[in-house]
Amino acid sequence: MKEQALKNRKSDEKLFDTVVNIIAALLVIVVLYPLIFIVSASFSDPAAVLNGEVVLLPKHFTLAAYENVFQNKQIWNGYGNSIVYTLVGTAINLIMTTLAAYPLSRPDLPGRGGIMFLITLTMFFSGGLIPTYLLVKSLGMVNTMWALIIPGAIATYNLIVMRTYFQSSIPWEIQEAALIDGCSNWKLLTHIILPLSKPILAVMVLFYAVGHWNSFFNALIYIRNKDMYPLQLVLREVLMVSQDDAVVSNVGLENKVLLAESIKYAVIIISSLPVLVLYPFVQKHFVKGVMIGSLKG
Amino acid sequence: MKSTVNAPGVAPRPKSRRSSLMKAIGRRYDLYLMLLIPIVWYVVFQYGPMYGLQIAFKNFNPAKGILDSKWVGFEHFQRFFESYYFWRLLWNTVSINLFSLLFAFPIPIFLALLVNEIRNKAFSKMVQNITYIPHFISVVAMVGMLLLFLSPRGGPLNTLIQAFGGQPVRFLDLPGWFKTIFISSNIWQNMGWQSIIYIAALSGVNPQLYEAAKMDGASRLRRIWHVSLPGILPVIVILLILDVGHFMNVGFEKILLMQNNLNMESSDVISTFVYTTGILKGEFSYTAAIGMFNSVVNLMLLVLVNRFARKKAETSLW
Numbered sequence: 001m002k003e004q005a006l007k008n009r010k011s012d013e014k015l016f017d018t019v020v021n022i023i024a025a026l027l028v029i030v031v032l033y034p035l036i037f038i039v040s041a042s043f044s045d046p047a048a049v050l051n052g053e054v055v056l057l058p059k060h061f062t063l064a065a066y067e068n069v070f071q072n073k074q075i076w077n078g079y080g081n082s083i084v085y086t087l088v089g090t091a092i093n094l095i096m097t098t099l100a101a102y103p104l105s106r107p108d109l110p111g112r113g114g115i116m117f118l119i120t121l122t123m124f125f126s127g128g129l130i131p132t133y134l135l136v137k138s139l140g141m142v143n144t145m146w147a148l149i150i151p152g153a154i155a156t157y158n159l160i161v162m163r164t165y166f167q168s169s170i171p172w173e174i175q176e177a178a179l180i181d182g183c184s185n186w187k188l189l190t191h192i193i194l195p196l197s198k199p200i201l202a203v204m205v206l207f208y209a210v211g212h213w214n215s216f217f218n219a220l221i222y223i224r225n226k227d228m229y230p231l232q233l234v235l236r237e238v239l240m241v242s243q244d245d246a247v248v249s250n251v252g253l254e255n256k257v258l259l260a261e262s263i264k265y266a267v268i269i270i271s272s273l274p275v276l277v278l279y280p281f282v283q284k285h286f287v288k289g290v291m292i293g294s295l296k297g
Numbered sequence: 298m299k300s301t302v303n304a305p306g307v308a309p310r311p312k313s314r315r316s317s318l319m320k321a322i323g324r325r326y327d328l329y330l331m332l333l334i335p336i337v338w339y340v341v342f343q344y345g346p347m348y349g350l351q352i353a354f355k356n357f358n359p360a361k362g363i364l365d366s367k368w369v370g371f372e373h374f375q376r377f378f379e380s381y382y383f384w385r386l387l388w389n390t391v392s393i394n395l396f397s398l399l400f401a402f403p404i405p406i407f408l409a410l411l412v413n414e415i416r417n418k419a420f421s422k423m424v425q426n427i428t429y430i431p432h433f434i435s436v437v438a439m440v441g442m443l444l445l446f447l448s449p450r451g452g453p454l455n456t457l458i459q460a461f462g463g464q465p466v467r468f469l470d471l472p473g474w475f476k477t478i479f480i481s482s483n484i485w486q487n488m489g490w491q492s493i494i495y496i497a498a499l500s501g502v503n504p505q506l507y508e509a510a511k512m513d514g515a516s517r518l519r520r521i522w523h524v525s526l527p528g529i530l531p532v533i534v535i536l537l538i539l540d541v542g543h544f545m546n547v548g549f550e551k552i553l554l555m556q557n558n559l560n561m562e563s564s565d566v567i568s569t570f571v572y573t574t575g576i577l578k579g580e581f582s583y584t585a586a587i588g589m590f591n592s593v594v595n596l597m598l599l600v601l602v603n604r605f606a607r608k609k610a611e612t613s614l615w
Binding site (some may be wrong): 009012013016017020021023024027028030031032034035037038041049050051052054055096097099100102103104106108109110111115118119122123124125126127128129130131132133134135150151153154184185186189210213214215216217221232233235236239240261264265267268271272275276279280283286287290291 | 318322325327328329331332334335336338339341342343344345346347348349350352357363408411412414415416417420423424426427428429430431433434435436437438440441442444445446450451452453455456459485489490493494497516517518542550553554568571572575576581584585588589591592595596599
């Protein structure tokens, strides 16, 4: 009897494992398929794509779409702008967040509870879109890159993550000892704290940089000059705005329409490339960032 | 060893509380100096807009500025509540978020439990790493992919429908499909990323509990139900509260990009209305009032849910 029960349980376990593996495999396919389709379509003959011939692998392999994208000045311009906005923006984010997170991590800072409360409050209540827009406008930032950088200089969530890291990973005793030896707070920050905080700095760089690279809405409302468009806004024009134009100029320009269609796939790939290429290398840091954040939300 | 008088960071015996506080502050003036710029930033860019929110009760005139514009009380709020769009906006906002909470919230939990049950460690890692990828696609690229994927001409979904003899469907032009597409694509993009926290929490569950349950003859499913789930319940509650914390704002940028004249009936939400009417048409006071209504409802929801969670699940944000 007992043996029989044990046997049953063994086979139940096996069945369970099989079901788990099948569901997991299906999920992987569901996640990967759209990505593979976009890649394949970008390397295919646009006519084949429009006729629904591309299902998994490229049909009539061609690089025409990429050649067209490379010739498109607007896209390159957007690429350059996005790189500048991301570099400058992330640098400012990093400096501002560190300057806020470190003092607020110090248990001996009088008034830090009150300051922390006022900072955390902004996560749950804010003035909203319109007052922010009017403020940025009145500061004369519209149509400058500062509108994309300064209003978002600190993400409160990131500040809390960084502060948690300072508090939990760097023993207060070390800092206290350094202070007793006559080390100034600035020196403490630059010579002891920051060298010990490389993991969290990497996480912050990644969070902020991806945020800048992928953002479009601030540019949509603050940037009027097309030469200053970041890549995401150019992407939006290529993918969405041009749709109606394509329909209008449809007559006798079938080729042009086809090209406009195929460019879309290539542009999606090219704009996501920097993040996706870096992804395997930095993935661990991202995960770590989420974990630190979850330690003490 | 702490008797070193005047050492920075170590307060000497206080003579009176006030003077020792002043000294403590004085000794750390450089810490406040670091904080200075961030605090100025918070005052200007976070509290500044809150101050500017008073235009919701005024007729804002850019030439006069915020202070000198005329007070009108609750006129803008009243106009909004009585407007033709009010119920449509409220319903779309609430339903999109409610359905998201209902369908998109449990899936990362399910995924984490699944990953936790995979015996083959390499496969388990692979599932995790692959499901994270879509999270890094920008909103614009995401909506672009939706347009192409659901396109009536050459989109794989319609190719499939046609292969079975059906007619191509213009999914993004049909109001009836909007919420389904919005929520399922959100799930596709974010389930892996959101499962990270649960996976981390699961790895913290005491293995002895599983052993004990096994000894008592609990099947794998029962072990998930009685050990894994209770183990991560506090995390689930916290994330649920945080989700409610931006209940009224979820996915605003994506909705804006997916909107077109044909699906407006179910894609018009409060935040996109504020954008189109406020920023594009310049009705600043009116839309500031609508935005404020949105934020206040949101804050009330958060406080309510937090209180409820504290009572029922003994877990809360504060």
